[in-house]
Amino acid sequence: MADLDPTRRLCTLFAEALELDHVTPDTDFFLAGGHSLSALALAVSVEEAFGVRVRVRDVFESATPELLAARLAGLAPGTVPSAAAPHRPPAAAPDIPAPGSTPPGTAVADATRWLWLERQRAEGDFGAYTVPCLLHGEGPVDPGRLRAALAALARRHPALRTVFVEFRGEPRAVLTDDEPLFDVVDVSARELSEARFGALVDDRIAVPFDPATGPLTRATLFLRTEARWSLLLLADHLVCDGRSLEILARQLVAAYADPSAAEAPRGPSVPRSTDPEAALRHWREVLLPSPAPLPLPVRGPRTEPAGATTAIAAQEIGPEALRHLTDLGRRHHAGPFAPLTAAVARTLAGLTGSTDICLGTPVDRRALLGAEDAVGFHIATVPLRLDVRADTSADDLVRHVAQRTMDAVDHSEVAFDALVAALDPPRSPGRPPFFDVWVALYPHIDTGPCAPDGIALRGGPTPLRVGMFELSFQFVEHAHGMRLVLQYDTRRYASDTAERIVQRLVDEVTLLLRDPAEPVPAAESAHQAFGGFRFDA
Known part of the structure; x- marks a missing residue:
């Protein structure tokens, strides 16, 4: 891309972030479908291409390739700060050694440490730290193939095989060889109402994880009728977030269709320097x-x-x-x-x-x-x-x-x-x-559409009983x-x-x-809406 002028280079980067074939110099990133998450990805890619610090606010205020090119022209090259070393996802770690010896596993990122400490301080039910996702399937499903696809994804994503042990009051991430738990519940012989099926799902969600023992990922395949099935994905929050659910669903479908898809090597991790x-x-x-x-x-x-x-x-x-x-x-x-x-x-x-x-x-x-x-x-x-x-x-x-x-x-x-x-x-x-x-x-x-001899998944998170x-x-x-x-x-x-x-x-x-142009009705006051309730700061 060295032969391209800045605006043309930015058009290419905009199109990649928006997943479009092409954009014009006056294409507004947000009107074309961008949002804060994709704006962050664009800012990082522009920073890598031009060697200057680019913020999400820069994209926010200069939302077309030509406007962003003009903004970048005013930034000095090489202004990406080195700052502190960025945090990286947990890497492979040895088995847990004897007490008092070398620390087990690897240190964790600050955000993971905070979540682990919050969990340690919590009392009673740890179900609030479960990330649940209920997906409804399309296409004939083979439980064995689905189990194998999930196991292949665990080999690709170390987080799905990670547990967390305490060492001198701090969490350490330890990589294991464990596969996610997978079971099949055949309820096709029972005529379950949606309420009864929901209660069955809730009972599975309510079983908490133990971060120190794992596995910290579970999947349950519910066979409801001959052509109707659902997949409940559960993971501990220490190894999963909302975006992970989308990644897992997409890659699970790909690995089910082609097992080698899960074995594709991931690109090198190049964390952005931080300040x-x-x-x-x-x-x-x-x-x-x-x-x-x-x-x-x-x-x-x-x-x-x-x-x-x-x-x-x-x-x-x-x-x-x-x-x-x-x-x-x-x-x-x-x-x-x-x-x-x-x-x-x-x-x-x-x-x-x-x-x-x-x-x-x-x-x-x-x-x-x-x-x-x-x-x-x-x-x-x-x-x-x-x-x-x-x-x-x-x-x-x-x-x-x-x-x-x-x-x-x-x-x-x-x-x-x-x-x-x-x-x-x-x-x-x-x-x-x-x-x-x-x-x-x-x-x-x-x-997306269900491919021949494949499956498709659609759904999303489901509410927890605790929070x-x-x-x-x-x-x-x-x-x-x-x-x-x-x-x-x-x-x-x-x-x-x-x-x-x-x-x-x-x-x-x-x-x-x-x-x-329409008049806005007067808003109802707090006392009108909640008269008689007690307010507590």
């Missing part, structure tokens, strides 16, 4: 002074950890509304996450009377780690601090959320526990630092739209309170999509 000090400076500016706890409508004082017992309240967002949400996000250089999060922020502002709303959300860091197709735990927890005022227009709020999300991605190299330690915010019992509410978007998993937060807004895309799921702590919130929160969120989504 933790710059990231901490950013977070100090954004998070200090710390956001005040939201006066949410809980039933009593928060005396115990959140999420020990949860339930869900849910509503559907239809395909037409989802299309409009996606279009709204693209107008502001984002995907549907930005308008959905804006609606959550408005909902919480209306409930609490606060204009300072801080949410927690996951950021996929694979592009930064050089691990695009790797299964494992490659996410960072980041706070999104938002200024939500009653007179802010929908467009301005969505733009604000999109900008804060891009900045969070750009400064996600600091693990959450390191961020908390550095900023030292005030602590309250029974709640995490900085935020009370979690928000996440889960894209629909669809491996890590008192309120978790989960937006789960599916083939016919999106499901809005509020997972709530039943010891802190009554079921009718949760239902009202969900309905209010649906109303806020409707308001975001309203024609700007």
Whole structure:
């Protein structure tokens, strides 16, 4: 590509990130289907090609090849900082030695260490640390071939064979030869209703993993009728995240059709250099002074950890509304996450009377780690601090959320526990630092048409009985739209309170999509919606 001018080189990189045959110099990355995750991948590829530091914000503010070329012209070559050595996924490790000898296995990334420590501090049920995915199959399935395909993927992805042992108070990753557990449950002789099948799935999900013994991945094939089957994939969060589920489903289908596909060598890992000090400076500016706890409508004082017992309240967002949400996000250089999060922020502002709303959300860091197709735990927890005022227009709020999300991605190299330690915010019992509410978007998993003598998988994550937060807004895309799921702590919130929160969120989504020329009805006050409930900070 050395003979190409910068704009033409960028057109090629844009097309690769968007998975398009070609783009023109004036193609807007986000209007063409880009979002924060693909913008991160583009930023990394542009940085590698041009040898200058490129942020997601650069793509956000210069969203066409010609605009980004002009922006890059103002950056000095060789400005990629060396900084601290980046973290790499766990590598192969020897067997566990005798106590007191050389440390077992390998050290883990900071984000994995934080998750392991959180798990050690947790009490009771560890089911909140399970990543569940229910996929519905198409095509005649051979259980033996499916088992062999999953075993082949475990050989390709070390995370699926990794366990975690404690050494002097710290986690160490140890690679094993274990294959994921695989079993077949034939329920074709029973006429199971969807509710009874769901209960069967929930029972499997409820069995926690032991990080020290493993295997930390399980699969259950449910044979429901002659032509109807489902696959439940379960993994411990230490070795799996939401994106891993999509990678596993896609590669499982490929390995089922051609076993050699799972043995294809993976490309070299080239992690991007990081600048933790710059990231901490950013977070100090954004998070200090710390956001005040939201006066949410809980039933009593928060005396115990959140999420020990949860339930869900849910509503559907239809395909037409989802299309409009996606279009709204693209107008502001984002995907549907930005308008959905804006609606959550408005909902919480209306409930609490606060204009300072801080949410927690996951950021996929694979592009930064050089691990695009790797299964494992490659996410960072980041706070999104938002200024939500009653007179802010929908467009301005969505733009604000999109900008804060891009900045969070750009400064996600600091693990959450390191961020908390550095900023030292005030602590309250029974709640995490900085935020009370979690928000996440889960894209629909669809491996495409079923090939002859092959299979196809479609589905996505399924809610847990336990959680890590008192309120978790989960937006789960599916083939016919999106499901809005509020997972709530039943010891802190009554079921009718949760239902009202969900309905209010649906109303806020409707308001975001309203024609700007139409009058906006006055928002219902927190006391009107929740009169009689006790607020507790």
